[in-house]
Amino acid sequence: MSSKKDGWKVNETREAKAAITEILSKLEIDQVIEIKDWLNKYVEETPSSQICSNYQKEQRKKMFDKGASRLDRIATYLKDKEVDVPSKAPNKLKYPTEGFDSDCNELNTCEIDSFLYDDEDIEELVQRDVLSRTYCPTCLSRETVPLNFISHSLSRLQVKFLFDKLMPSTCQHVLDIGSRLGAIVYGASIFTRGNVSTVGVEMDSEYAAISLNTIRQFGLKKIEILRDDIRHLPHVFKENQFIVMNNVFSFFLSKTEQEECWEFLHTHMRPGTVLAHHPPIEK
Template sequence: MASKEPDGSKARETREAKESIRQLLSKLEIDQVIEVKDWLAKYVESTPSSEITFNYENEQKKKMMDRGARKLDRIAAYLRDKAVDVPSKAPSKLRWPTEGFDSDCTELNTCEVDSFLYEDDDVEELVERDELSRTYCPVCSSRDTVPLNFISHSLSRLQVKFLFDLLMPPTCQHVLDIGSRLGAIVYGASIFTNGNVSTIGVEMDSDYAALALRTIRQFGLKNIEILRDDIRHLAHVFKDNQFIVMNNVFSFFLSKTEQEECWEFLHTHMRPGTVLAHHPPIEKITEHLDLSFDIEDWLEFVNTTTECLEYGANDSEIYEEMASICKYIVRDSRAHGDSVPE
């Protein structure tokens, strides 16, 4: 059987490597060339291939991530063109928290701007066009004097890239996005893994779920399932080797009792070893809830300072944006003598 011909890109890279080596050898005497030849043969034979091609693999991954980021930009533009979640235009469907971490947010003092759709430059443009204000008057409700709180119920495109570049372990085979909303996480999961992990998005809002399905078809994204349901009805979606993403999906949408029920459900059904990425810290958004367990006993916090520095070492705002995503690993409750559901 004839050997498979290398693709054009690999053939070009091979020719360029040979030419570079030829030029290097041309600067040496023949005994030095023979010494280099013997060294190279031993080096290739004794060194793991992953070490030899380390820089190449990193460069290929960077190119893939950059292509993925551009595709996410196109998806965001597609959704903006459909006038999805235009800031300050649609009446709020939120249940404004009266207790806990987000209780300082009200319909009067808070503006919801979806970070997946609108980056900082987009927001500035909306402000300049007088389509959005950063301030309001607490007396007459006009937006001219006091800074507004800005909130988002989606992660930004850079945060989505960060999740699948540095936070999701390469061994994870399943992604679960709880509170999928516009689908930012499921799009990123498919794009940044080349569709090689099975991905489920759970979303209670039928309009958002339908929109995500249309977007998945429009962009040919693979290995994604969207479930329009309440996570409390879906015990079967929790699996081993799973990466779960949540962006404060309960605080602005459920009563205190319902939030407690959801966290109790997750505590029961998340498998040991599951990696959970949550924005913001779970400890803060649950501190006002009456739970039957301690978060610290259930979840092991993972320090991601190194990963955040890789993205934002020279930009404190980017660093803080990445650091706002907390990474946890579900502890094995059997170590504490508790039973684990089948």
């Protein structure tokens, strides 16, 4: 791997020298000498991070693009195993009766996992009559009124955004509450190159088993999956921690249980915690 990287650096250096030579060839010798003196001074007096800032940005972009491709492969792997196959059948969830998402109910809502299925996938499923976008509120036929589409996973683009733009570099621990199929924990390992410790908490034993198997299959590092209720796990909270919650309580717990979870979080979150929550926390 190192020899391949060294080869890239040699090629980049050769190309840079050729470009500089081309520029200098268009100047008079006194201009060349002036540029040489300026360049020596610039390199001596300017921090290396500033000199190479574009290079570092480009390397980060390449790393995240490569990570996004790896997430795509994980999603394809799980779809091929027919994990969480979308269905026309109504969902059996605890639908909110007030506040955010209170317009969702068993008849007007279709649950589909955004980590596995993007907009193009959904359209393909609709065209194949695997899914419907509509239903009739009178006879319950799904043909006339638009359905609500919900997901309890973040999409791959959202996962990339979390670790590219939202997680501070000071955070050394990631906690995913309601880990489900593992989208966040996979992203944490991939986009930080396994340099942060990650814990996924998931109450559903089937989802937890899927995540553990996928972690092994793709050789992801520094991830722990706990099949438990977050209220039983005060030890998972760390200082300088990035906590991710994707609408994790409202469709699965009673209102009283949700209040207990928020009280527990308020009690146990540590200094330096950054909480990324969807929907916006005030809702």
